[in-house]
Amino acid sequence: MALCENGGLMRQSSGPAVSDSPLFRGMASAVVDEVLGAATPRTLAAGQTLFLQGDPVEALFVVESGRLKLSQVTPDGEEVIVRTVGPGDIVVGVAVLDKRTLPVSGIAISECRVLAWPRPRILELAARHPILRMNVIGTIADRMHDSLSRIRELSTETVAQRVARALLRLARDAGRPVEGGTLIDQPLGRQELAELAGTSMFTASRLLARWAREGVLEVGRQRVVVLSPARLEGLAGDDESAR
Amino acid sequence: MALCENGGLMRQSSGPAVSDSPLFRGMASAVVDEVLGAATPRTLAAGQTLFLQGDPVEALFVVESGRLKLSQVTPDGEEVIVRTVGPGDIVVGVAVLDKRTLPVSGIAISECRVLAWPRPRILELAARHPILRMNVIGTIADRMHDSLSRIRELSTETVAQRVARALLRLARDAGRPVEGGTLIDQPLGRQELAELAGTSMFTASRLLARWAREGVLEVGRQRVVVLSPARLEGLAGDDESAR
DNA sequence: CGAGAAGTTGACACGAGTCAACCTCAGTGG
DNA sequence: CCACTGAGGTTGACTCGTGTCAACTTCTCG
DSSP states (O other): OOSOTTSSOOSSSSHHHHHTSGGGTTOOHHHHHHHHHTOEEEEEOTTOEEEOTTSBOOEEEEEEESOEEEEEEOTTSOEEEEEEEOTTOEESHHHHHHTOBOSSEEEESSOEEEEEEEHHHHHHHHHHOHHHHHHHHHHHHHHHHHHHHHHHHHHHOOHHHHHHHHHHHHHHHHEEEETTEEEEOSOOOHHHHHHHHTSOHHHHHHHHHHHHHTTSEEEETTEEEESOHHHHHHHHSSOGGGO | OOSOTTSSOOSSSHHHHHHTSGGGTTOOHHHHHHHHHTOEEEEEOTTOEEEOTTSBOOEEEEEEESOEEEEEEOTTSOEEEEEEEOTTOEESHHHHHHTOBOSSEEEESSOEEEEEEEHHHHHHHHHHOHHHHHHHHHHHHHHHHHHHHHHHHHHHOOHHHHHHHHHHHHHHHHEEEETTEEEEOSOOOHHHHHHHHTSOHHHHHHHHHHHHHTTSEEEETTEEEESOHHHHHHHHSSOGGGO
């Protein structure tokens, strides 16, 4: 994942990383160029808001570099992170196709570059290129699947299982191999991890401390390295040793 | 909802009730007829399975009468009801458009009639009638929105709030006005309510008993009547009196 | 170096799951 | 028509996981 099988450098320029996005899967390169040409690039500083829950949908986004969190805010200001997205991910696919208000807010976790297609433009492209439409629908199906799994997990699993799972997801989506393990390559505070797993910062902190003691993780300020994914998976699944 | 504003009889024959489905919204009546003509009706006894989580997608369904539950089963057999659907509702829209395996199982709660469009047939229709496609995408967007809200609720709300909310949803989706309140017009066991709210049967039972004592509900075997939706909403929202 | 953000840890309380015993009703067969 | 049976439901006792709060430490950055 850090290196590219074609041997070229990734995440360097805007080109290659983004054209690997699911948005372009199976698409003729002429069409890729046309679609890419229609995009407006945009950069965000860490912490900056790309869009807010409840806003009308203005554009479809694809992340070029950096990471964003998609979160829902409760009436009393508590934040629940629904997922995080990184390079190549399509953002707010559903809403764009259906002209609805946005179900989540999108906020940069680190500095980001995103490509934006204003709604009219992406709709026009989608009308002419069915494959583009299918690709967007495909990611919607993926997100739906994820959401339903998440509902099941929140209903039936313990906090320890959910935190373990959140770490595994992060390692998969934002992981970078380092010596002895996989570094989660995004600033990851305890509070954020807690919001991802649906728990409190204190419980998240305690779990990380425990797992670090047990050698499953290596933790630091805003930083987690997964040393033993296998044992984490054990903790996420049936919870023998976790009790 | 029991009577129709056009004064005609509803839910009598297969025609009128189903053609009110979001699937046909904004559609020319000739097209409605064409689409309806392509459907295969099917009946299910209570408890019968329409499809299973993980199966390949065979058809798009619209409920004609009765209710179904869509649920996920955990590896160890526990069941989580994701939602219930009733007359007019579109089922497994996402999966059909994207040829994926089904994310949930669909099981009849009461005796049901459903219309089914085998995948190739619905895809062919969708290709010729963009409005049909948009209508399916619209319900997908709705479901996505619901799922995300549910994630937020499971992460931040107490069991009491979630049970109250589940009852409100049921009253809205499956309610029938009776003297003094709204009867939830589907067999609703404590276990099922618990699965809807993500809690245990015991806790659900205790909450119902308490709210019945307080005059918010009237409860019986497999039966709940909402007497005071307003107070239930209070319990679902900020939880002053519930603590 | 100071200030504040990030993280840790212990004490405590309480919500909610678990289990066992019990009640109550609907349907069935004698 | 009544007794039986089993599913559905209730309730109390108990336990434990987690959230809450407070005090404290440690790191980072200006």
